[in-house]
Amino acid sequence: MKPGVSAVVITWNEASNIRDCLASVRWAAETIVLDRFSTDDTAAIARECGARVYQEEWKGFGRQKNSAVEKAVSPWILSLDADERVSPLLAEEIQAVVWRPDALDGYHVPRKNFFDGQWIRHGGWHPDYVLRLFRKGSGRFQERRVHERFVLEGKSGYLRSPIEHYTYRSVSDYLARMDRYSLLAAQEAASDGKAPWSSLCLRPAFTFFKMYVLRGGFLDGKAGFFLAVSYAYYTFLKYYRASIGDASQ
Numbered sequence: 240m241k242p243g244v245s246a247v248v249i250t251w252n253e254a255s256n257i258r259d260c261l262a263s264v265r266w267a268a269e270t271i272v273l274d275r276f277s278t279d280d281t282a283a284i285a286r287e288c289g290a291r292v293y294q295e296e297w298k299g300f301g302r303q304k305n306s307a308v309e310k311a312v313s314p315w316i317l318s319l320d321a322d323e324r325v326s327p328l329l330a331e332e333i334q335a336v337v338w339r340p341d342a343l344d345g346y347h348v349p350r351k352n353f354f355d356g357q358w359i360r361h362g363g364w365h366p367d368y369v370l371r372l373f374r375k376g377s378g379r380f381q382e383r384r385v386h387e388r389f390v391l392e393g394k395s396g397y398l399r400s401p402i403e404h405y406t407y408r409s410v411s412d413y414l415a416r417m418d419r420y421s422l423l424a425a426q427e428a429a430s431d432g433k434a435p436w437s438s439l440c441l442r443p444a445f446t447f448f449k450m451y452v453l454r455g456g457f458l459d460g461k462a463g464f465f466l467a468v469s470y471a472y473y474t475f476l477k478y479y480r481a482s483i484g485d486a487s488q
Contacts, residue, residue, distance in 0.1 A: 242337045243268030245311035245375075246319060249303045251275035253321035254284055256405070261288040263325040266334065267317065273307035281321075301380040301387035311375060318371050318380075318389065322405045323350070329400035333372060336398065344393025345373035351401040354462055355409055362456030362463055363449070370395060371402065410465070417469065421476040438478040447471035 246264035250257060250272055261270055270290040274282045275297045285292045293310060297303065308316055315337045319325070325333075329348065336342055349366035352359050359365065370389045378391040407413040450456045451467035459466075 242315055243313035244315040244317050244333060244337060244372075245313035246270045246317045246325075247273070247304070247307045247311055248285075248290075248319050248321055249273045249275070249300075249307055250277060250281050250285070250321050251297070252277045252279045253281045254279040256321040257281050257284050258288060259324055260319060260321050261285060261290055263330070264317065264319070265289075266330050268313045269311065271307055271310050273303060273310070275303070299382060299387075301382040304380040304387065305382070308375065308380075314375055316373055316375050318373075319402070320404075324403040324405070326351075326400055326403055329398065329402065332398050332400045336372075343396045344377045345370050345389070345391040345395040347395060347397045348372060349398070349401045350404045352404045352406055354407050354413075354466065357459070357462050359459050359462060359466065361454055361458045362451065362466055363454045364466075366401070367404075368397065369402075372398070413469065417473050417476070421473055422480060439475065439482060442478065443471040443475040446474045 244267045246261075246267040246269070248257070248260060248271070251274065253260075254277070257272070261272075264270055270285075270288070272282070272285040272290045272292045274285070274292060274294045276294050282292050282294065291310070293307075295303070295306060298306065304318060308318070317325070317333065336346065347368040348371045349368055352364045352367055354364075370391060373389060373391060373395075374393070377393050378389055380389050381387045407416065447467045447470070450470055451464065456463035456467045
C-alpha cells in the first residue's frame with residue numbers, strides 16, 4: 240500500500256483560486272483547508288471539492304500552516320498556497336518518490352511563477368525552489384508574520400517537475416498585496432532588531448540591481464522591469480515603515 244499524502248492549504252477569500260488548486264491534488268489521500276473565516280465562498284467551494292475544512296482566527300502565516308499540518312493524518316504532507324497548482328508531472332513524481340524505500344525526509348519543489356498571465360523566467364523567479372513535500376513530524380514552519388519557511392529536521396532532496404504559481408494576476412492585485420506584506424515585513428524587521436535607516440538607503444537600489452541585472456530580469460521585458468522596480472519599492476517601504484514605527488499598527 241502506498242504511503243498517503245495530505246495536501247494542506249490555508250485560505251482567506253480565495254474563491255477564485257481554491258477550486259483549481261484542489262482539483263490539481265485530487266490524487267492525494269486527503270485535502271485539508273484551514274480557512275480564516277472567508278467572507279466569500281471559499282469554504283463552501285472547498286467542501287464541494289471534497290476537502291476537510293476547518294476555520295480558525297488568523298495566527299500569522301507560520302502558525303496557521305503549522306495548525307493545518309497538525310490536522311493531517313497522512314505520513315506525508317504537501318503544503319500549497321491557494322494560488323498554486325500541482326502539475327500532472329509533479330503529481331506523478333510525488334507519488335513515485337513517497338513510495339521509495341530510500342525516500343528522504345523532505346523535498347524542494349521548483350515553482351513556475353506567473354505574473355499577469357506571463358511566465359517569469361528570470362529575476363530570481365525561476366526555478367524558485369521551495370520545500371513543500373515533507374514527512375509529517377519532520378519539522379515546522381517558522382512562526383513569522385510573512386515569508387515563513389519550513390524548517391526540516393532531516394535530509395532533503397529536489398524534485399524536477401514544477402508547482403504552477405499564479406501569483407499577482409494583475410498590477411492592481413500586486414500593489415494591494417505589496418502594501419499588506421510590506422507592513423508584515425516591517426514588523427519582522429523591527430522585531431529582528433535590524434538597522435532600518437541603513438537598509439532604507441542601500442537595500443532598495445541593490446534589490447533592483449540584483450533582480451534586473453544580475454538575475455536577468457531585463458530578459459522578461461516590461462514585466463521584468465516592473466517587478467524589479469516594484470520589489471525595490473517594496474524593500475524601501477518595508478524599512479521606511481519600520482523606521483517610523485508604522486510596523487506597530
